[in-house]
Amino acid sequence: MPIDRNYLATVCPEGGRWQLTLNGEEAMMAWAGRFGRALIPPCVVYLQGTLGAGKTTLARGMLRGCGVQGAVKSPTYTLVEPYELPEMTFYHFDLYRLGDPEELEFMGIRDYFGPRNVCLVEWPDKGYPLLPAADICINLDLSDGGRSRQLTIALCSENKSEGSVPC
Numbered sequence: 001m002p003i004d005r006n007y008l009a010t011v012c013p014e015g016g017r018w019q020l021t022l023n024g025e026e027a028m029m030a031w032a033g034r035f036g037r038a039l040i041p042p043c044v045v046y047l048q049g050t051l052g053a054g055k056t057t058l059a060r061g062m063l064r065g066c067g068v069q070g071a072v073k074s075p076t077y078t079l080v081e082p083y084e085l086p087e088m089t090f091y092h093f094d095l096y097r098l099g100d101p102e103e104l105e106f107m108g109i110r111d112y113f114g115p116r117n118v119c120l121v122e123w124p125d126k127g128y129p130l131l132p133a134a135d136i137c138i139n140l141d142l143s144d145g146g147r148s149r150q151l152t153i154a155l156c157s158e159n160k161s162e163g164s165v166p167c
Contacts, residue, residue: 017154021143025057028149032058033065041088041116044132046124049140051096054149055122058140059092062120066090079107091119095126104130 022028039045039062047055060072068083068090075081075094083090091112098104104127113119113132124131134156141150 017152019150019152021148021150023144023148025054028054028057029061029064032061036062036065039066039118039136041118042114043118043135044113045118045120046134046137047120047122047140048124048137050142052146053140053142055140056094058138059120059122063090063092080112087116089114089117091117093119093121093127095121095123098123098126101127101130 020031022031045062047058049055056074063072063083066085066088068085072083072092073081075092076096079093079095079098081092083092093112109127109130121127121131121134124134137154137156139152139154141152142148143150
């Protein structure tokens with residue numbers, strides 16, 4: 001199970017898809033920290049949205065919530081940044097600069113999606129069809145003149161199957 005269902009029941013009464021608005025970076029970091037602590041490996045989370053929507057901030061909040069100390073930087077140029085924790089490893093991918101999905105094969109993409117790993121993937125469409133399907137998709141949209149973020153969270157695990165299209 002990729003997320004603690006008890007936590008999910010407190011934030012998602014409908015079960016599989018919900019929306020919320022976060023006002024400012026502090027609110028986003030707080031929510032993301034709680035959400036990150038609820039993730040259970042193995043788990044693949046797609047972070048989708050336009051440039052500047054807050055995908056990296058959301059990933060940073062999840063990592064901070066799980067106890068990652070030190071710099072949490074965007075992997076825009078490195079494609080992936082690993083964060084080792086005692087109980088799991090987070091891999092934060094940013095595929096924005098990926099020229100061709102085949103490049104993922106050269107970096108051994110399949111090795112990152114192991115049983116004790118949580119993979120946060122920005123710009124997952126750039127890696128299709130080589131990425132595994134998501135367990136959770138989070139779409140971020142700017143609102144209120146860019147001061148707020150509208151998040152749409154979808155649980156995809158129950159529909160996840162070999163060769164499935166990302167949510």
